[in-house]
Amino acid sequence: xxxxxxxxxxxxxxxxxxxxxxxxxxxxxxxxxxxxxxxxxxxxxxxxxxxxxxxxxxxxxxxxxxxxxxxxxxxxxxxxxxxxxxxxxxxxxxxxxxxxxxxxxxxxxxxxxxxxxxxxxxxxxxxxxxxxxxxxxxxxxxxxxxxxxxxxxxxxxxxxxxxxxxxxxxxxxxxxxx
Amino acid sequence: xxxxxxxxxxxxxxxxxxxxxxxxxxxxxxxxxxxxxxxxxxxxxxxxxxxxxxxxxxxxxxxxxxxxxxxxxxxxxxxxxxxxxxxxxxxxxxxxxxxxxxxxxxxxxxxxxxxxxxxxxxxxxxx
Numbered sequence: 001x002x003x004x005x006x007x008x009x010x011x012x013x014x015x016x017x018x019x020x021x022x023x024x025x026x027x028x029x030x031x032x033x034x035x036x037x038x039x040x041x042x043x044x045x046x047x048x049x050x051x052x053x054x055x056x057x058x059x060x061x062x063x064x065x066x067x068x069x070x071x072x073x074x075x076x077x078x079x080x081x082x083x084x085x086x087x088x089x090x091x092x093x094x095x096x097x098x099x100x101x102x103x104x105x106x107x108x109x110x111x112x113x114x115x116x117x118x119x120x121x122x123x124x125x126x127x128x129x130x131x132x133x134x135x136x137x138x139x140x141x142x143x144x145x146x147x148x149x150x151x152x153x154x155x156x157x158x159x160x161x162x163x164x165x166x167x168x169x170x171x172x173x174x175x176x177x178x
Numbered sequence: 179x180x181x182x183x184x185x186x187x188x189x190x191x192x193x194x195x196x197x198x199x200x201x202x203x204x205x206x207x208x209x210x211x212x213x214x215x216x217x218x219x220x221x222x223x224x225x226x227x228x229x230x231x232x233x234x235x236x237x238x239x240x241x242x243x244x245x246x247x248x249x250x251x252x253x254x255x256x257x258x259x260x261x262x263x264x265x266x267x268x269x270x271x272x273x274x275x276x277x278x279x280x281x282x283x284x285x286x287x288x289x290x291x292x293x294x295x296x297x298x299x300x301x302x303x304x305x
Contacts, residue, residue, distance in 0.1 A: 143304040150300045154277070157293055161278040166247055170280045173291030174260050 185221060188212070189228035196229075197236060202267075227285070234285045237264035244271040244281040244292075257282060260289075 018025065161169070188209070195205050209229070213219050230240045239261055243249065249257070249270065258266040261284060279292035 139305050146300060146304050150297050153300070154297050157297075158277055161246070161293065163247055166245070166278045167250075167253065169278050169293070170245070170249075170253060170291065171256065173279055173289070174256050177260060177289055177291070 193232035
C-alpha cells in the first residue's frame with residue numbers, strides 16, 4: 001500500500017473539528033516535509049540547471065537582439081552611406097556628363113573654326129594662284145604681242161625701207177644727234 | 179737689247195706715220211709684222227684701239243660706220259660734220275641685217291640709229 005493512501009486511510013479514523021474538515025495532521029506534516037524535500041531537491045539540483053539554461057538562453061537572446069539591433073543600425077547606416085554615395089555618384093556623373101558635353105561642344109567649335117580657317121586659307125591660296133596665273137597670262141600675252149609687233153614691224157620695215165627712205169632716216173638721226 | 183714697247187708708244191709712232199701721209203694699209207702691215215715679231219699678236223685689237231685714240235687726240239678720228247646700204251659722199255660729209263674732227267677716217271661696213279639707219283662708233287662715243295636697234299629695244303620691252 002502506498003504511503004499517501006495509507007495516511008489517507010488512517011486519517012479518516014481521527015476525530016475533532018480538524019478531523020471534521022478532513023485534515024490529517026500527520027499526513028499534512030508528512031506531506032509538508034515531502035513537499036519541502038521536493039522543493040529543496042528541485043532548488044538544489046533541478047532549478048539551477050533550468051535557470052542556468054534559461055539565463056544562458058536569455059543572454060543569447062539579448063546578445064542576438066543586440067546583434068540584430070546593431071545589424072539593423074549598421075544596415076541603416078550602410079544604406080545611408082549607400083544613398084549618400086549614390087547621390088554623390090549621381091552628382092559626379094552629372095558633372096562628368098556636363099563636362100563631357102562642354103568638351104564635346106568645345107571640340108566641335110574648335111573643329112568648325114579649324115575647318116573654316118582651312119577653307120579660308122584654301123580660298124585665299126586659290127585666289128592667289130588665280131591672280132598669279134592671270135598676271136602670268138597677261139605677261140605672256142604682252143610678250144607675245146610685242147613679239148608679233150616686232151616681227152611684223154621687221155617684215156614691213158624690211159620691205160618698205162628703200163635707199164631713199166634709209167637716207168632720210170639717217171639724215172633725221174644725224175639731225176637729232178646734233 | 180730687245181725692249182718691250184708700250185702700246186701707247188707703238189700707237190703714237192704709227193699715228194705719226196699715218197698723219198705723215200703713209201699708206202694706211204702699209205702702216206697696218208707694219209704693226210702686224212711688229213706684233214708677230216715681238217710675240218704680242220694677242221694685243222692687236224688693243225694696239226689698233228690705242229692707235230685710234232692717238233689719232234683722235236691729234237684731230238683725226240677713225241669712225242666705224244655700219245649701215246644697211248653703202249653711204250654716199252653727202253652722207254659721209256654730214257657724218258664727219260657730226261663727229262666734228264679735223265679729219266675723219268671711215269671704216270665702213272654694210273650689214274643688211276641693220277635694215278636701215280646707221281651705227282657710228284668712235285673712240286669717244288657711239289651712236290646707234292639703226293632700225294635693228296629699235297626692234298631690239300622693242301623686244302627688250304618684254305616683261
